[in-house]
Each structure stands twice: as C-alpha cells, then as structure tokens.
Amino acid sequence: MRRSLRTDRSHTHSTHRAAQVAAAAVIAGALTLTACGGSDDKKSDDGKSGASTGDTAGGGSVGLPKLDGASLEVAAVWTGPEQANFKKVLAEFEKRTGAKVTFVPAQDPIINFLGSKIAGGAPPDVAMLPQVGAIKQAVEKKWAKPVGADAQAQLAKNYSQGWQDLGKIDGKQYGVYYKAANKSLVWYNTKVFENAGAKEPATWKDFLSTAQTVYDSGVTPVSVGGADGWTLTDWFENVYLSQAGPEKYDQLAQHKIKWTDPSVKDALTTLAQLWGNKNYIAGGPDGALQTEFPASVTQTFTGGDQPKSGMVFEGDFVGVNIAETKAKIGTDAKVFPFPAVGDKAPVVSGGDAAVVLKDSKAAQALVTFLASPDAATIQAKLGGYLSPNKSVANSAYPNAVQQSMAKALIAAGDDFRFDMSDQAPQSFGGTPGKGEWKDLQDFLKNPKDVAGTQAKLEADAAAAYKG
Numbered sequence: 001m002r003r004s005l006r007t008d009r010s011h012t013h014s015t016h017r018a019a020q021v022a023a024a025a026v027i028a029g030a031l032t033l034t035a036c037g038g039s040d041d042k043k044s045d046d047g048k049s050g051a052s053t054g055d056t057a058g059g060g061s062v063g064l065p066k067l068d069g070a071s072l073e074v075a076a077v078w079t080g081p082e083q084a085n086f087k088k089v090l091a092e093f094e095k096r097t098g099a100k101v102t103f104v105p106a107q108d109p110i111i112n113f114l115g116s117k118i119a120g121g122a123p124p125d126v127a128m129l130p131q132v133g134a135i136k137q138a139v140e141k142k143w144a145k146p147v148g149a150d151a152q153a154q155l156a157k158n159y160s161q162g163w164q165d166l167g168k169i170d171g172k173q174y175g176v177y178y179k180a181a182n183k184s185l186v187w188y189n190t191k192v193f194e195n196a197g198a199k200e201p202a203t204w205k206d207f208l209s210t211a212q213t214v215y216d217s218g219v220t221p222v223s224v225g226g227a228d229g230w231t232l233t234d235w236f237e238n239v240y241l242s243q244a245g246p247e248k249y250d251q252l253a254q255h256k257i258k259w260t261d262p263s264v265k266d267a268l269t270t271l272a273q274l275w276g277n278k279n280y281i282a283g284g285p286d287g288a289l290q291t292e293f294p295a296s297v298t299q300t301f302t303g304g305d306q307p308k309s310g311m312v313f314e315g316d317f318v319g320v321n322i323a324e325t326k327a328k329i330g331t332d333a334k335v336f337p338f339p340a341v342g343d344k345a346p347v348v349s350g351g352d353a354a355v356v357l358k359d360s361k362a363a364q365a366l367v368t369f370l371a372s373p374d375a376a377t378i379q380a381k382l383g384g385y386l387s388p389n390k391s392v393a394n395s396a397y398p399n400a401v402q403q404s405m406a407k408a409l410i411a412a413g414d415d416f417r418f419d420m421s422d423q424a425p426q427s428f429g430g431t432p433g434k435g436e437w438k439d440l441q442d443f444l445k446n447p448k449d450v451a452g453t454q455a456k457l458e459a460d461a462a463a464a465y466k467g
Contacts (some may be wrong), residue, residue: 060096061391062154063374067452068098068121070362075104075114076128076352080294081320085382089375096369099362109431111137114357118143125363128352129175131422131430132166138355139169145359147367154371158391162414167353175353176372179379180388182405183315183348183419184338185232187322189300190331192219192310200336204239207339208273211280214310221280223309226288226444229313229437233421233429234348236440238313238338240267241346241417253420255465259457265450270341272447282309285445297321301333313338315350316405320384330401347412348421351388380406428464434459 023332078086083103104124106113111134117123123143129135138144147155152173155164159177167175186207192198196217201207211221225231241249244263251257252264278284281298283291291299297318299308302325312318319329327333337345354370356363369375376387380396390410397403409416421429421436428435439460443453 004032016282025344030165032453038252053204056270060372060374060376062150062368064097064365064369065179065361066098067362070097070099070360072099072126072366073104073124074101074126074128074366075106075110075117075124077106077110077130077186078128079105081323081384082317085320085379085385092375092378093366093369097362097365099365101366109426110134111426112431114138115141123357124357125356125360126366127355127357128178129355130350130352131424131426133416133422133424133426133429135167135353135355136169137174137426138357139174144169144174145356145363147176147356148364150366151176151364151371154368158173158371158373160388160413163388164418166351166418175355175426176355176367176371177351177388178376179352180386180409181317181350181372182386182409183313183350184238184346185315185318185335185405186311186313186338187297187300187318187333187335188311189307189309189327190334191305192217192307195219195305196310198310200334201339202336204242204270204273204339204341204407211274211277211311215279219306219310220282221310222274223291223300223312224275224288224444225291225293225312225314226285226441227291228293229432229441230421230430231293231296232440232444233436234315234419235271235313236267237420238346239270239341240264240420241348242338242341242344243267243270245342246272246417247295249417249420253423255424255461259265260454263456264457267341268443268447268450268453270330271443272450275444276447285447288444289441292385294321294324298314298325301325301327316386316402317384319402323383330399335401345409348419349409349412349415349416350422424461425464425467427467428461435464 198213214221300312373391
C-alpha cells in the first residue's frame with residue numbers, strides 16, 4: 001500500500017504555518033469523537049453538471065460517454081482492502097459507461113514496473129502514481145498524456161489550486177489527485193492508554209513521557225513498520241517539518257540544502273530519542289525492520305490487554321488495517337496529531353494521482369470520473385480513504401474520526417506540505433532497498449550513527465537529483 005502527497009513547488013507564503021496550525025487544531029479537537037453519525041451536509045452527487053458533450057451514460061454529477069466494447073487497464077500499487085475498495089469505484093464506472101476495466105497490481109517502484117510494461121508494448125491505460133516525482137518522470141519519459149478538457153473542468157470545479165498544481169508539469173495537467181492522506185497522525189489502543197493512565201501528548205517531550213508510561217504498564221509503546229522504508233521517511237518528515245520549519249522543509253525537498261545540514265542532524269538526533277530506546281519499539285529495531293506496515297497496525301489492536309504495542313504512527317489510511325481487526329475506530333482505536341517537536345505540530349500530506357498513459361476516449365473518461373465527487377464518494381463511504389475533492393460531502397465518511405480528518409484536509413486549502421520523499425526522484429525517495437528508504441532503515445538499526453546516516457543520505461540524494 002502506498003500513500004502520499006507533495007509538491008515540487010515552493011510554498012513561501014506566510015499563511016502556510018497558520019493553515020498547518022488550523023488543520024492540526026481541527027484534528028486535535030475532533031479525532032477523539034466516538035459517534036459515527038453523519039452531518040447535515042447535503043450530498044454533492046445529486047443532479048448532473050459539467051456533462052461531457054455527446055452521448056452520456058449513467059447518473060451522478062458528471063456526464064460520461066457511452067463506452068460499450070471499450071476495455072481499460074488501471075495499474076496501482078494498492079493491495080488488500082484498499083485495492084478491493086477501489087475496484088468498487090471502477091465497477092461503478094463500468095456500470096455507467098459499459099466499458100470493461102481491469103485492475104493491474106503494480107509493485108514499488110511503480111515507474112520501473114511501468115517501464116517494463118511499456119518496453120513490452122503493453123502499458124496500462126491509466127496508472128495511479130503515488131509520487132510527484134513519478135509523475136514528473138512519466139512526463140520526461142514521454143509516457144504520460146495530458147488530461148482532457150472534461151477532466152480539467154472537474155478539477156477546476158472540485159479542487160483547490162494547490163491540488164491541481166500538484167498534477168501539473170510545465171504548466172500542463174497530467175495528474176488527477178484521487179486519493180489524499182493526512183500523514184501526521186498517531187493511532188493508539190484506548191484500552192492500553194486507560195490501563196496505563198496515559199494521556200494524549202501534544203509535544204515530543206510529552207510523547208516520550210507517554211511512551212514511558214505505557215512501557216511501565218507492561219506494554220511496548222510504539223509499533224514501527226520498518227520493513228517498509230516509506231514509513232520511516234514519514235517519521236523523519238514530521239519531525240523535520242515541525243523542528244526545522246516549512247522553509248527548510250521546502251529547501252531540503254528540492255535538494256537546495258544538503259542532507260549534511262545541521263537541521264537534518266537535529267531531526268535525526270530527535271528521532272534517535274525514540275528509535276534508540278529498544279524498550280519503546282515493538283520487537284526492538286531488528287523486529288521493527290521485519291515488520292511490514294499492515295502488521296505494525298494490526299499488532300497494535302489485537303491481543304486484548306497485552307497487544308504487541310500501544311501506539312502506531314501513520315496516516316488516515318491506518319483505518320483500513322484497523323478494520324481487519326475487531327477494534328472499532330473511535331472507541332477501541334483513537335488518534336492524536338503528530339506531536340509538536342518545534343513551535344508547531346506538523347501537517348504532512350500525501351496522495352495518489354491518476355495519469356493517462358494510453359490516450360483514448362475511455363481513458364480520458366475514467367480520469368474525468370476520478371476527478372468528480374461521484375467516484376470519491378463511493379470510496380469515502382467504505383472507510384480508510386480521504387479525498388482532496390472539496391465537493392465530496394463530509395457525511396460520506398463513515399465515522400466522526402474520518403469526517404474530522406476530511407474537514408481538516410479541505411480546510412487547509414492550498415496550504416499543506418507534500419510528502420518530501422515523494423517529491424524526490426524515485427531512485428532516492430521511493431525505491432525499496434535503496435536511497436532514503438534504505439538509509440533510514442540502517443539508521444533505525446543504528447540510531448547512534450547520525451553523521452554516517454547524513455553522509456549516506458547526501459551521497460544518495462546527490463546522485464539521484466543529478467541523474
């Protein structure tokens with residue numbers, strides 16, 4: 001499962017910090033709600049608007065062409081419930097248009113996967129790309145095709161300018177962001193917290209104190225899915241954004257400052273306060289490095305009074321994995337914003353964009369559908385998903401926890417920071433066993449080697465950005 005959002009453009013306006021604080025405040029104020037009721041928001045999928053020219057099929061807010069006899073392949077790295085839920089969206093597209101859509105499971109790094117498909121003369125029609133850097137590479141390789149007027153009209157109607165710009169390369173729209181992520185959350189087992197007498201922490205110092213309280217109660221505090229390097233980049237980015245600030249974050253994301261910068265040393269040193277304490281990490285560093293992301297979640301919410309961990313850090317999509325346990329979000333599983341390391345709590349986003357690789361009426365219709373509230377509403381109702389589409393009714397989300405996260409995402413408007421590793425060339429920020437993923441896995445294993453880790457990160461980043 002892959003998850004993310006970042007932008008190559010630099011956000012320098014002064015409102016960014018304020019929006020981060022506002023988004024964090026919305027989350028902090030609402031995430032512990034336990035009610036599952038909806039809101040009075042009216043559904044945004046009533047009636048029709050923005051229809052395509054010519055014959056159209058199906059209902060909903062967007063007109064789609066009749067595509068009887070057409071077939072499409074859509075590639076994505078999604079697995080498990082996330083893949084199953086997306087297939088339900090594709091099934092609705094089939095129902096409305098008459099097209100046949102096949103989901104093609106891809107592997108990370110998806111650019112390499114697509115390269116082999118294209119070399120073999122069989123590229124998928126549409127790919128869901130989880131990194132801004134991957135969209136850029138697809139354009140540079142001349143694989144990606146610009147989205148058509150109908151999809152652009154849906155984007156203009158339903159998305160903030162920031163989300164539209166994330167999918168643009170050299171001023172042309174290539175990506176339609178279908179899935180978003182709030183990657184600044186810590187989920188916790190409420191029974192563990194109650195038994196330990198632990199409270200939700202607001203600062204990093206408090207977080208470490210909470211970890212000690214949980215440990216003293218007999219439960220290992222934190223689960224880390226270190227087998228998946230992307231989870232470690234998310235840990236780093238949240239600490240770095242809060243501690244170093246958004247301007248430094250943008251500079252490091254674009255490699256305008258080196259990974260040997262003192263700000264990186266500070267962030268790694270802070271992370272080592274957690275990763276370097278074997279008592280705080282489920283299975284210790286070696287165990288964490290053998291734990292894949294889904295297991296890092298499920299082991300936190302199974303095992304009764306003695307789960308393998310009390311907390312797990314990751315985005316809103318953790319809800320999909322919690323759903324595979326008996327734990328109920330809002331009662332057994334709650335969430336708090338990533339603790340503030342510096343002056344402000346971080347708000348890091350991620351996401352997946354639909355990109356057309358084989359230009360056709362059917363492919364363009366699919367990305368138009370994915371840019372509409374109709375598609376996003378289907379998956380929103382299934383849980384474990386957030387949409388950057390501001391026309392999706394908040395009541396579409398299945399519980400108060402997800403509704404509050406969705407509100408925070410939309411309230412942030414253009415002011416968010418996109419996942420740093422997803423802005424980087426994929427060889428550095430998105431390849432298993434290489435670059436940043438591997439370097440941070442090595443750091444998890446040996447958190448004392450801050451300088452050595454910085455040197456490796458800089459060497460790998462320099463090579464990737466130069467390439």
